[in-house]
Amino acid sequence: MELTIDHYENELFQTFFESGSFCIVVVDEKGVISYINDSYCRFLKINKHEAIGTHVTKVIENTRMHLVVESGEEEMADLQYIRGNYMIANRIPLVADGVVIGAFGMVLFRDTEEWLKMNSHIRELLLELKAYRFQHNNQGPSYSLHHIISQSSQLTKLKDKIKKIAPSDVSVLLRGESGTGKELFAHSVHHLSERSNQPFVKVNCAAIPEHLLESELFGYQDGAFTGAKKGGKAGKFQLADKGTIFLDEIGDMPLSAQVKILRVLQEGEVEAVGAVHPQKVDVRVIASTHQPLEALIDSQQFREDLYYRINVMECYVPPLRERSSDIPLLAHTFLQKVSERIGKRVAGFEEDVLQAFTLYGWPGNVRELENAVESAVHLTNNEWIQLEDIPSSVWKKRENTLKQVDLKAQLEEAERTAIKDALQRAKGDKKEASRLLGIGKSSLYEKAKKYHL
C-alpha cells in the first residue's frame, strides 16, 4: 500500500501545532484569531477559548498579522516587541484560489535572548569547526593503517605489530630509511590508540633551529625574551596534552633539548621558557629516526637514558628495495591517484617499466617512487607509461643490470666452449685438459659438472 500524507495528516498536524515549543497563531481574512496553540497561550498568559474569535490586535501586542492579511506579503524573521522583549516571528498569508483568506504566524524565538543563545551556540560550533580546520591544516592530513599500501609479508607483519602495541601507552621508536612511511605508521599508532580523539602533534626535530627548539617544544611565558609574543605561547608538548607527540628525526635533536625531553618523559612535566613552575602534561611519545642511534650514543651525540626511554617498542620499516612485491602495487596506486587528480587518463605501465621499477634500488624509498610516478603521469604522451617517461636514473639501472646479465651469459658460453675443446683434445683425460687450460684439476671437475660436460 502506498503511504500518502492523508494517512497521517492528523498526527502530523497535531505534532507540529500542539507539541514542542513552537508558538503558532492563525487569523482569518478579518484578522480574527481562528486558531492559537497552547504554547503561544502559555507564553502570552491568555485563555485559549477567549482568544479564539477575538481580533488579533486585542490579544497579541504589536501584532502585524492583520496587516499581512491586508498586504498579502509574507514577513520572515521579523522582530516584534512583545511582553517587554523582542521576539522573532514569521508571518505568512494563507491563499486559496488566488484570494488571501487569512495568515499563519509562528514565533521562531520568543525573545532575543533565546535567539542570542542559539546564535552563540552556532558561533561556538563554527569556532569548533574552525579550530578543527586549523588543527587539520597545521598538522597535515591524518593517516591510518588502511592508507599504508602494501602486500609484502614484512609490512603485513609490521601492521600486525602496530595493531598490538597501539592501544597501550608505550613509547614507540620507528626506525627505517627516509621515505619508507614512518610518519604513516606514527599516525596509525595514534589513531588506533585510546588517544585518537585527542591531538596528534608532529615535531620535525631536524627542521627547527637549535635556538628555537626549546620554546617550540615547551612554549614560553609572557616577556620571556625580547620579541616574545604577548601572553606567551604554548609549546608542542602542551598542545599535545592528552594526545600523542611525534618526534620526527629525533637523532637530529640537540643534546640540550634531549635533557628536557627526558624530564618530560620521566616526570610528566614541562617547563616553559621563563616559567617559574613546571606544568603537568600527559603525552604519548612516538619517535622516528633514520640514523643509527647506537652509533650516536657512542659518539656522545645522543643520550643513552633518552634512548632507553623512547625505545620501549621498536618498529623497523624496511626499505622499498627489500620488499619489491610492494613496488607494482604502490606504483599503480600512485598512478591512479595522480591521474584522477589532474584529470589525465593514463591506463598503466608497460611491462619493462615495472621491471625497471623492481630492479631499481629506490634510495629515496616510497617518496621517490611516488615522485617518479607523478612526473611520469605529467610527462607522458602515451596511454601506457613507457621507459622514456620515467626518470633516467631508474631506467639506466635496468639497462645496466640487463647488460651485466648478458655479459655473464657470454662469459659462461666462452668458458663452456673452451672446456669442451680442451676435453676433446685431451681425449677425455681431465688431468691433461686442466693442464691445457691452465687451471687446477678440481676446478675443471667443478666446471665440467656445471656445464654438464
Ligand SMILES: Nc1ncnc2c1ncn2[C@@H]1O[C@H](COP(=O)(O)OP(=O)(O)OP(=O)(O)O)[C@@H](O)[C@H]1O
Ligand atoms: N606504504 C605506503 N603506502 C602509501 N603511501 C606511502 C607508503 N609509504 C610511504 N608513503 C608515502 O611516501 C611519502 C613518505 O612517507 P613518510 O613521510 O611517512 O616517510 P618517512 O619514513 O617518515 O620519511 P622521513 O624519514 O623522510 O620523514 C609520503 O608521501 C607517504 O604518504
